[in-house]
Amino acid sequence: xxxxxxxxxxxxxxxxxxxxxxxxxxxYIGGPAFGARSAATNSIDDISxxxxxxxxxxVKVYVAFNTLLYDDELERAIEIAHKLYDIHADALIIQDxxxxxxxxxxxxxxxxTQLNNRTxxxxxxxxxxxxxxxxxxxxxxxxxxxxxxxxxxxxxxFFIHGALCVCYSGQCYMSEYATxxxxxxxxxxxxxxxxxxxxxxxxAREGYFLSTKDMCLEHRLEDLISAGISSFKIEGRLxxxxxxxxxxxxYRKKLDAIIAKRTDLQRSSTGICTPPxxxxxxxxxxxxxxxYYIEKQQNKVANIRSPKSQGEYLGKVVESNETASQRGxxxxxxxTTTLLHNGDGLCFYDSNGELTGVQINGTNEGKIVLNxxxxxxxxxxxxxxxxxxxxxxxxxxxxGRKLPVKAVFRSNELHxxxxxxxxxxxxxxxxxxxLEIAKNQNKQRETITSQVAxxxxxxxxxxxxxxxxxxxxxxxxxxxxxxxxxxxxLLRTKIIESVxxxxxxxxxxxxxQYPMTEPHDxxxxxxxxxxxxxxxxxxxxxxxxxxxxxxxxxxxxxxxxYCIRYQLGACKKGNAEPLFLSxxxxxxxxxxxCDKCEMNIFSL
Numbered sequence: 001x002x003x004x005x006x007x008x009x010x011x012x013x014x015x016x017x018x019x020x021x022x023x024x025x026x027x028y029i030g031g032p033a034f035g036a037r038s039a040a041t042n043s044i045d046d047i048s049x050x051x052x053x054x055x056x057x058x059v060k061v062y063v064a065f066n067t068l069l070y071d072d073e074l075e076r077a078i079e080i081a082h083k084l085y086d087i088h089a090d091a092l093i094i095q096d097x098x099x100x101x102x103x104x105x106x107x108x109x110x111x112x113t114q115l116n117n118r119t120x121x122x123x124x125x126x127x128x129x130x131x132x133x134x135x136x137x138x139x140x141x142x143x144x145x146x147x148x149x150x151x152x153x154x155x156x157x158f159f160i161h162g163a164l165c166v167c168y169s170g171q172c173y174m175s176e177y178a179t180x181x182x183x184x185x186x187x188x189x190x191x192x193x194x195x196x197x198x199x200x201x202x203x204a205r206e207g208y209f210l211s212t213k214d215m216c217l218e219h220r221l222e223d224l225i226s227a228g229i230s231s232f233k234i235e236g237r238l239x240x241x242x243x244x245x246x247x248x249x250x251y252r253k254k255l256d257a258i259i260a261k262r263t264d265l266q267r268s269s270t271g272i273c274t275p276p277x278x279x280x281x282x283x284x285x286x287x288x289x290x291x292y293y294i295e296k297q298q299n300k301v302a303n304i305r306s307p308k309s310q311g312e313y314l315g316k317v318v319e320s321n322e323t324a325s326q327r328g329x330x331x332x333x334x335x336t337t338t339l340l341h342n343g344d345g346l347c348f349y350d351s352n353g354e355l356t357g358v359q360i361n362g363t364n365e366g367k368i369v370l371n372x373x374x375x376x377x378x379x380x381x382x383x384x385x386x387x388x389x390x391x392x393x394x395x396x397x398x399x400g401r402k403l404p405v406k407a408v409f410r411s412n413e414l415h416x417x418x419x420x421x422x423x424x425x426x427x428x429x430x431x432x433x434x435l436e437i438a439k440n441q442n443k444q445r446e447t448i449t450s451q452v453a454x455x456x457x458x459x460x461x462x463x464x465x466x467x468x469x470x471x472x473x474x475x476x477x478x479x480x481x482x483x484x485x486x487x488x489x490l491l492r493t494k495i496i497e498s499v500x501x502x503x504x505x506x507x508x509x510x511x512x513q514y515p516m517t518e519p520h521d522x523x524x525x526x527x528x529x530x531x532x533x534x535x536x537x538x539x540x541x542x543x544x545x546x547x548x549x550x551x552x553x554x555x556x557x558x559x560x561x562y563c564i565r566y567q568l569g570a571c572k573k574g575n576a577e578p579l580f581l582s583x584x585x586x587x588x589x590x591x592x593x594c595d596k597c598e599m600n601i602f603s604l
Contacts, residue, residue: 002266004025009239011239016061022275057269059271060091063084086105096527117134137168138169140158160215163212164213182548199581208303215289249273311345317348409467411470522547527548559598564579
């Protein structure tokens, strides 16, 4: 049976546990260093605590280890890798292929999307050299994903929700060029979220011309399953706990509905999650949603008005203090059926085109009283980017994940035992001896049942007790409770051990040739001598080191499937003239490769 994995992000231990409790089958988290989000690092001790919690439910823990490494960093990187292996991390997500020439422990490796995994040839190569999972490029469509799946057997991972890099992952050098902060080193300055002046399409105009909306593939999950995806990834290692709770629970519900109607699919983890709220991705951070290029070769995927969160659309203003007889009263009326609350955050685009926020101070007969005087004309579109009632529901959602267990109480005169078993076939039995047979057998059975059912703070959920054997002995309540706790502890240990015995792996030592279809210049992202050796072993003589090692002129700082011309309705479907972008400190030339339907950005 085919297993599906919902993979959730977390910036720290607390958020990771929240993701697990809200339905994640796997989580990915940054380690002490070398993750592609330098602001989201975690200690070995915290990751160890996380792994102990996760493995109770067969939830996998993947550690983001996906930056380029310099020569003087390799020793520490390998030291961290061994520590992560020792605490039973399930996989490392890596970008730097020089690590494969180092003394890595036998831990599973996942090929980061930073490796720009877009073709069957590239994924086939990664499988041959030993990767156990590959994160595909976000830009792929269903046909391309299927073509990769048909030519490889490695599990495929795909982003289904969250922020988008406008550039092909791993191929963006704009931040490094402009600020010295490399996205390939976990320090992206997010040049794509800057406001730019655009020249070359008539009169100069301003906007966030490189800022994409957020990905949302809620309606494409079954299509992705059919195309060959088995791991469904949520972006957001810098997002807060409420975001992760909501989005994880939302996609858990979606995937469970698909699994319930098909006999060929199952979840990859165990346990029941029962969040006390109705998940709604429109009530969390969003710049507006896009399906990106999952179906269309071209698509308008940017929100050039703002890189900030808009939230859920409410409607248009139908009355304001500017149109009412009581001028000076700071209120608006919105044509909406949505219930609003005091403290909710609203936003709108002001007369300068900037996304502006206000807060609700109260409501009165349909009027929404605002916390400050702002100019909001009739007809203005309003969004809610903070729903205080929903946020309170998320904050109070702290229930643990539970494993249903069946109990069997066996007795043979004074000898008795309790066996607990879960749905995965793990069992634990504790045996004891009593001093006498219970005089009231029915009452003793009732007492045993009621006490065994009290699973308390354990991870287990009581789902029934059977009695086997001869007369039930008399057992004091304190002893029954002790028996239950000991059996629960033993079962928990056995479950964790059963997960961890399957984790060892080994890299394949092959001489598979690196695909000739891939760039063989500085875009190989070679930042250390071990990476030079790796590519030599696989048929490539490295002639250019990574851009981070040596800046170059007249090379693409960014290559994208996104097209400004198409976004603005100015696609020429042929050889299009360059455009020019400038922010407060830098200017760039934008060229168009219409044959490939790609856009390249160069420095001036």
